[in-house]
Amino acid sequence: xxxxxxxxxxxxxxxxxxxxxxxxxxxxxxxxxxxxxxxxxxxxxxxxxxxxxxxxxxxxxxxxxxxxxxxxxxxxxxxxxxxxxxxxxxxxxxxxxxxxxxxxxxxxxxxxxxxxxxxxxxxxxxxxxxxxxxxxxxxxxxxxxxxxxxxxxxxxxxxxxxxxxxxxxxxxxxxxxxxxxxxxxxxxxxxxxxxxxxxxxxxxxxxxxxxxxxxxxxxxxxxxxxxxxxxxxxxxxxxxxxxxxxxxxxxxxxxxxxxxxxxxxxxxxxxxxxxxxxxxxxxxxxxxxxxxxxxxxxxxxxxxxxxxxxxxxxxxxxxxxxxxxxxxxxxxxxxxxxxxxxxxxxxxxxxxxxxxxxxxxxxxxxxxxxxxxxxxxxxxxxxxxxxxxxxxxxxxxxxxxxxxxxxxxxxxxxxxxxxx
Amino acid sequence: xxxxxxxxxxxxxxxxxxxxxxxxxxxxxxxxxxxxxxxxxxxxxxxxxxxxxxxxxxxxxxxxxxxxxxxxxxxxxxxxxxxxxxxxxxxxxxxxxxxxxxxxxxxxxxxxxxxxxxxxxxxxxxxxxxxxxxxxxxxxxxxxxxxxxxxxxxxxxxxxxxxxxxxxxxxxxxxxxxxxxxxxxxxxxxxxxxxxxxxxxxxxxxxxxxxxxxxxxxxxxxxxxxxxxxxxxxxxxxxxxx
Numbered sequence: 001x002x003x004x005x006x007x008x009x010x011x012x013x014x015x016x017x018x019x020x021x022x023x024x025x026x027x028x029x030x031x032x033x034x035x036x037x038x039x040x041x042x043x044x045x046x047x048x049x050x051x052x053x054x055x056x057x058x059x060x061x062x063x064x065x066x067x068x069x070x071x072x073x074x075x076x077x078x079x080x081x082x083x084x085x086x087x088x089x090x091x092x093x094x095x096x097x098x099x100x101x102x103x104x105x106x107x108x109x110x111x112x113x114x115x116x117x118x119x120x121x122x123x124x125x126x127x128x129x130x131x132x133x134x135x136x137x138x139x140x141x142x143x144x145x146x147x148x149x150x151x152x153x154x155x156x157x158x159x160x161x162x163x164x165x166x167x168x169x170x171x172x173x174x175x176x177x178x179x180x181x182x183x184x185x186x187x188x189x190x191x192x193x194x195x196x197x198x199x200x201x202x203x204x205x206x207x208x209x210x211x212x213x214x215x216x217x218x219x220x221x222x223x224x225x226x227x228x229x230x231x232x233x234x235x236x237x238x239x240x241x242x243x244x245x246x247x248x249x250x251x252x253x254x255x256x257x258x259x260x261x262x263x264x265x266x267x268x269x270x271x272x273x274x275x276x277x278x279x280x281x282x283x284x285x286x287x288x289x290x291x292x293x294x295x296x297x298x299x300x301x302x303x304x305x306x307x308x309x310x311x312x313x314x315x316x317x318x319x320x321x322x323x324x325x326x327x328x329x330x331x332x333x334x335x336x337x338x339x340x341x342x343x344x345x346x347x348x349x350x351x352x353x354x355x356x357x358x359x360x361x362x363x364x365x366x367x368x369x370x371x372x373x374x375x376x377x378x379x380x381x382x383x384x385x386x387x388x389x390x391x392x393x394x395x396x397x398x399x400x401x402x403x404x405x406x407x408x409x410x411x412x413x414x415x416x417x418x419x420x
Numbered sequence: 421x422x423x424x425x426x427x428x429x430x431x432x433x434x435x436x437x438x439x440x441x442x443x444x445x446x447x448x449x450x451x452x453x454x455x456x457x458x459x460x461x462x463x464x465x466x467x468x469x470x471x472x473x474x475x476x477x478x479x480x481x482x483x484x485x486x487x488x489x490x491x492x493x494x495x496x497x498x499x500x501x502x503x504x505x506x507x508x509x510x511x512x513x514x515x516x517x518x519x520x521x522x523x524x525x526x527x528x529x530x531x532x533x534x535x536x537x538x539x540x541x542x543x544x545x546x547x548x549x550x551x552x553x554x555x556x557x558x559x560x561x562x563x564x565x566x567x568x569x570x571x572x573x574x575x576x577x578x579x580x581x582x583x584x585x586x587x588x589x590x591x592x593x594x595x596x597x598x599x600x601x602x603x604x605x606x607x608x609x610x611x612x613x614x615x616x617x618x619x620x621x622x623x624x625x626x627x628x629x630x631x632x633x634x635x636x637x638x639x640x641x642x643x644x645x646x647x648x649x650x651x652x653x654x655x656x657x658x659x660x661x662x
Contacts, residue, residue, distance in 0.1 A: 020466045082465035089469065191466025196439060198429070400427075400440045407428050414430035415439045 001053055001158065004060075004069045007113060009162035009306050010261035013335075014113040015059055015066040015091060016327035020190050021392065023088035026117065026377075027365040028124045029107040033358055036101050037135055042077050044131040045099055047149045049075060052123055054158035054260065055114060059091055064320055068096075068114070077101050083193045084365050085109060085390065099127065106131070112261065112367060117346055118249050119259035122147060128355055140352035154257065161256045165300060166307040173301035177267065177338030181232060181240040183373045186394045193368050194391045196399045198413040199361070200406065202385040208409055214283055217345045218290060220378050220387065221246065221268060222283045227401045228340055229272055229282075243269035245342040245372070253296050264302045266293050267339050336371030341398075346379035356382060363416075366390045374398050422446070485531045489524045496520040514558045522551045538584060545577040564618070571614045579607045594645035598638040605634040 007015070014024045049056045056075070057068035073095065080100035087109070090096045096111040097120070108127065110120040126147040132138040140146070188194060209219040221244055228242045247263045256262060268289040270277045277285070292298070309315060318326070349362050359381075365388055366375035374391040389399045403413045422434035426443035435447040496517045503513035525547045534540050552569035556562050586599045605627075612627040644653070 020469075081463050082468065083462040086465045088465075189464070191464035191468075192462075396440070403429060403440060404427065412428075412430060414432075416432045 001070075001153065004067050005054070005057075005158070006065065006067055006160065008160040008261045009303075009310055010116070010263060011113040012065065012310060013327055013331055014111065016324045017331050018088055018091055018111075020086070020088055021368060021370040022328075023085055024112040024367050025085040025088065025090075025109045026112065026120070026367045027084045027107055027109045027363070028117075028120060029084070029105055029363040029365065030124070030128060030359050031105050031361040031363070033360050035103050036106055038077060038079075038101050040135045041099070041101055041106060041131055044127060044134050045075055045077055047134075048123075048126050048130050051126065051147050051149050051151060051153065052259075053153060055097060055123060057096070057114070059096055059111075059113060061320055064316060064318070064323075066113070066320070071095070075099065080105065080107055083191065084195060085368055086191055086193055097123070114261075115259055116247070116249075116261045116263050117344060117364070118251060118263075119261070121346070121349070122259055125351060125355075128351070128359070132355060132358060138354055138358075140354045142352055144350065144352055146352070156257045157259045159256075159258050160260065161250070161254065161258045161262045162303055162307055164256070165250075165254055165303050167300055167304060170300055170304055172308070173298070173305050177243065177334075178241050179337050180243040180269065180340045181228060181237070181272075182340060182371075183231075183393055183398070184235075184237070187370070187373065187392045188394055193365075194393075194396075195363075195365055195388060196391070196396070197363055197386055197388040197416045198399075198403050198406070199384045199386050199416070200411050200413050202380045202383055204411045205385045205406075208411060212280075212283055214287055215290075216385070217246070217343070217378075218283065218286050220345070220376075221286050221343055222279060223405050224341065224343060224376065224402060225268075225270055225282050225286070226277075226279050227398060227405060229270070229277060230401060231397060232272055233276075239272040241269045241271045241273070241340075243267045243339040245339040247342070247344050248294060248299070250299065253294070253299060264299055264306070265342075266290070269339075332371055336369060339372065341372050342366065342375045344375075344377045346377060349379055349381045361416075362386070363388055368392060481531055485527060485533075488527055492520045492523055515555065518551055518554045522547060541577060541580045541584065545573065545580075548576075549573040568614060568618050572611060575607055575610050575614070579603055592645055594641040598641045601634045601638050601641075605631045 018024055053070060054068075056070060058071045058073065060067055060069045075095055075097075077099045078101075080102040084107070087094070087098065090098075090111055096114040098109045100107040100109065106128065108120065108124050110123075115123075129138075129140065129143070129146045130149065205216060205219070209216045212219060212222075214222065225242050225244060231237070232239055232242075245265050245267050247265050250262050250264060251257065254262075266289070268286045270282055270285055344364075344366055346364050349364075351359065361384075362379065362381040363386070364377045364379050366377045368390055369375065370392060373393045374389055376387060376389050378385070378387045380386065387402070389402075391399070403415065406413050422431050422445050423429070424431060424438035424441060424443055424445050427438060427441040429438065429440050431439060431445055434445050436445060437443065438445055496513075499516040500510075500513040503509075503511055525543065528534065529540050529544065534543060549570065552573060553562075553565050556565035556569060582603045583600055586596055586603075589596075591599070608627040608630045609624075612625060613622065616622045648656075
């Protein structure tokens with residue numbers, strides 16, 4: 001592996017937009033059944049790092065682009081003292097990921113510049129596996145592909161899969177996004193981030209999805225859109241399209257094993273300007289949208305559009321300080337402006353049974369963003385299904401309405417909250 | 421597990437407001453070994469970074485202050501040594517030494533170590549007066565300090581005190597600026613009088629031009645305050661705000 005490497009196509013824009021609100025950091029947090037031993041965790045982290053050399057890097061500035069340079073700096077675990085996903089100074093001081101501990105919890109924060117949730121999850125699994133190996137001598141009979149120190153690093157783990165998939169000969173996707181509805185109102189103070197997690201029985205939510213003829217992702221997206229529609233009418237806001245940004249993991253679609261970013265975002269949307277949509281209408285719309293769009297051929301078109309922008313001569317030769325000025329505006333105009341909120345479905349978090357019995361709960365916190373004041377992640381762990389909201393908004397109406405909607409569908413929800 | 425009696429969600433903690441609707445959840449007895457391990461509150465990293473930045477700036481300012489003060493003191497000592505070695509007695513070095521001491525006092529004020537603005541006046545007035553006194557006395561006798569140096573110093577102190585008082589009164593900006601201009605004009609008149617008394621040629625010269633220039637500006641400001649309706653002053657304030 002080379003001493004330095006380029007940021008991948010999805011990660012390229014993130015370093016330029018990082019600030020105290022737009023931190024690009026997301027968090028995996030594992031609550032333990034026993035007290036965490038920080039010394040063993042530090043040792044586990046140091047021993048696991050050679051297995052992930054592409055994560056052991058510092059973000060550096062070139063003349064035209066940011067790049068990652070491998071570093072000898074030992075990653076240090078830190079006590080979890082600050083609001084999650086708010087330590088945004090990794091551009092100057094720290095590594096683009098950080099492991100935190102508290103007596104009952106191990107948490108890992110990753111910047112989207114470096115990897116997406118799936119890549120970060122592989123790292124977390126390896127860290128937890130090695131931590132318990134060192135602490136309790138735990139041996140898992142079926143490791144389920146968890147990476148361990150000493151293994152050879154597969155070259156496919158650190159390739160920029162976007163460049164491999166990019167096909168210059170296919171026609172370009174010409175879809176344009178309109179300005180979507182955005183939450184208004186006051187924000188919580190800078191440096192704070194409100195997390196609300198609701199947990200429920202996975203079987204109940206799966207039954208409900210089956211009743212409605214949807215998948216779980218489709219169901220969550222439908223309920224979420226309906227909540228925003230309800231908000232528009234309650235607040236008498238000017239109707240605008242409700243578009244939900246959904247990252248789609250491309251690893252299975254294109255059979256790639258990269259641990260860096262490899263996703264595109266799809267945005268199912270309904271337009272309340274055309275009239276009121278019932279839950280069934282939204283469900284039908286979301287289902288057909290997801291069924292059509294999650295197709296490797298259409299996805300290739302989106303990838304082509306993204307890679308082509310990156311390969312544009314003028315974009316490439318624009319000096320980095322100028323890029324840092326312009327890219328936040330572009331990100332706002334062509335990115336966040338076009339969607340109301342985001343849902344990241346991380347699917348089932350599966351660990352070997354020996355590890356699962358030592359972890360009581362998992363929390364995945366979405367990256368904060370002032371453009372989309374509220375974002376959601378959903379995932380299942382053991383027999384529970386979790387929905388986590390990360391929000392900058394002072395009001396909690398969206399979370400409240402969403403969980404009430406689930407309670408109305410006879411699904412009991414338990415709420416955990418972090419922050420103010 | 422505690423439930424919210426109002427909205428029905430289950431909560432992590434009892435005896436707290438419901439995380440969704442704010443309704444008080446009653447206390448439920450339980451025995452959970454993880455209770456004590458839970459983190460109760462997070463700190464704000466943005467504020468932490470800001471405080472750290474401020475701390476670093478304070479430290480840098482202190483270092484720069486000591487470097488500047490040290491270099492100027494060293495230069496004054498060098499001047500004293502050169503004076504002694506070359507002239508075999510003290511000739512020009514007291515002037516250098518007293519200037520350097522005043523320079524360090526000014527630096528102390530400029531670097532913001534004095535604190536309240538009132539204290540700046542209380543420090544600068546005796547410092548400058550003493551400096552003028554020493555500049556005059558180093559020749560062996562007082563020649564200009566009593567009839568020019570001391571009165572000018574007192575006038576400057578008076579001007580500063582009046583302005584500080586006006587500033588503290590938080591008058592409307594038109595009145596405040598009229599007062600600043602008026603006492604500056606008065607200062608010019610008095611300075612000219614003191615200098616003229618020393619020169620033996622008393623009469624209105626340049627200070628009259630200052631007074632004549634200041635008068636219409638002050639008048640316009642007062643009229644602006646008295647005659648213009650509030651909505652116009654509000655608009656002006658909004659338009660010219662810096």
